[in-house]
Amino acid sequence: MYGNDFPGEDPPGGLLGEVEAAEAALRAAAQQDRDAAGPGTDLAAYFAQVVDADQKIEPRDWMPEAYRRTLIRQIAQHAHSEIIGMQPEGNWISRAPSLKRKAILLAKVQDEAGHGLYLYAAAETLGISRDELVDLLLDGRQKYSSIFNYPTLSWADVGAIGWLVDGAAIVNQVPLCRCSYGPYARAMIRVCKEESFHQRQGYEILHVLAHGTPAQRAMAQDAVDRWWYPSLAMFGPPDGDSTHSAQSMAWKIKRFSNDELRQRFVDMCVGQAEVLGLAIPDPGLRWNDERQAYDFTQPDYAELMRVISGDGPCNRERIAHRRRAHAEGAWVREAAAAYAAKQRNKKKEMVAA
């Protein structure tokens, strides 16, 4: 009963179709026998062969140490983003303007916690524990998406986050459904399906506001004005400055460059903004017939770097909030552990007796 009642088609782009295709490919890969010779003695060659053949690397397979470290970093940051990302939207649960919207938002934030759990579980297959990863987040040694350092100042921001932020996340994540590491690819298929649902719900919020009272319409436009560039910046620095790209592409962790994905996102949003009747805040936005794509003004990458390095509007609050929840919950986790130990002892005594 939580929504799914947006009248009309999926926003254009066909990204869910790509997710379905990736899922089919994943099943096919699982059924197909790998090289009959097996890993043999040349583990590196076998790894390269599996990646080249678009097969999946699984937790027990040998993998280069740098591949493992890159994946841990990327999956953990992704998981952290889901957990920190609950805060900006969670900020509006208590004030949601109708009971239906409150239910949808609560369900959405709950889904994000679930995505965080899938992703931590995927990271754990690489030989690191969730507790270690959480400590890395709380100590500021691992990052989360820059976008969650922006504040949600009106109800329309909840809609803009669904449409733009989840939209950008989906464009970024759909190619990861085909990434070479099996557990990550499988987690992304589940995540992308749910994110695409969230994106539609966000779009619907904005659609209602854009067709509502003048004050609601102004609220919607203001939210799009504030979230457009932070969303474009989610794709990361321009290709020339991206440090991890080349190796990640070779390992088939990444499939497209930051700039390619950003272009795909802009092209997708323009038509959707027209249907909404809201303006994208970029005077330089225009169709380029030669490129068959939209020209647009790049985000301020200096701002992106400031936000990533800790000086965005909400960095301090977001981390302080997470640390506080963790610290205030310590006695509860200790109690659960102590109780479980007592129960185990009781069982042992019963078996002994």
Add this chain to the structure above:
Amino acid sequence: MNGPFAFTLALGDDALIAAQRLAEWTTRAPEMEEDIALANIALDQLGAARLLLSYAGELEGAGRDEDALAYLREDREFRNCLLVELPNGDFAVTMAKLLVLSAYQLPLYTALAGCPDERLAAIGAKARKESAYHLDHATLWVKRLGDGTEESHRRMQSGIDQVWPYAHELFAARPDTPVDPATLRAEFDAAVGAVLAEATIAVPDSGWAPAGGRDGVHTEHLSYLLAEMQVLHRAHPGAHW
């Protein structure tokens, strides 16, 4: 105020205010799994609230829908029990509240499922399954905290001590309603008593029995809760969302 409208409204208000408080935990729970569980329970309560308030609006026949009832009444018009409006406190207080609420709602919704009003019966049949899950969740935590560490035991006892007096109001006799809550007290005492015993928590011995929620005479907490819940809706009269 009496009759089916008042009864349905009171149950809807219980669920709505409980949902609002539980949802405050989102992003603050001691574990990620618990964040999910509390949001889940909040969603169940909100779902029940929407069904009950929609039906209350129909019974009233004055054209008020779930949102008119949730967003456009003042605290003197709310009929929820005091228990659900109490602040969350620490995790032990929240679990004490959830234990009492779910051990009340489970037999209530179960009895409702057999009542002659078909709409209320359908709501009761749906909600009792959810209440059984809520009671199970609260039971597990009260045991873990009560029989966990010294500190968790102290906090769990304190949580129960704070919350216990508010249980009386839940079972005040209302013989004119589809389910008289007074008839549910024995089942409640048996269920909660067993949980507390296993959790090594003493049943508080206090004669204090605060009440008034069913007459719209609340604690000082409710007005703040409503101010936050209603602020946006009230700022845009007549708007759709």
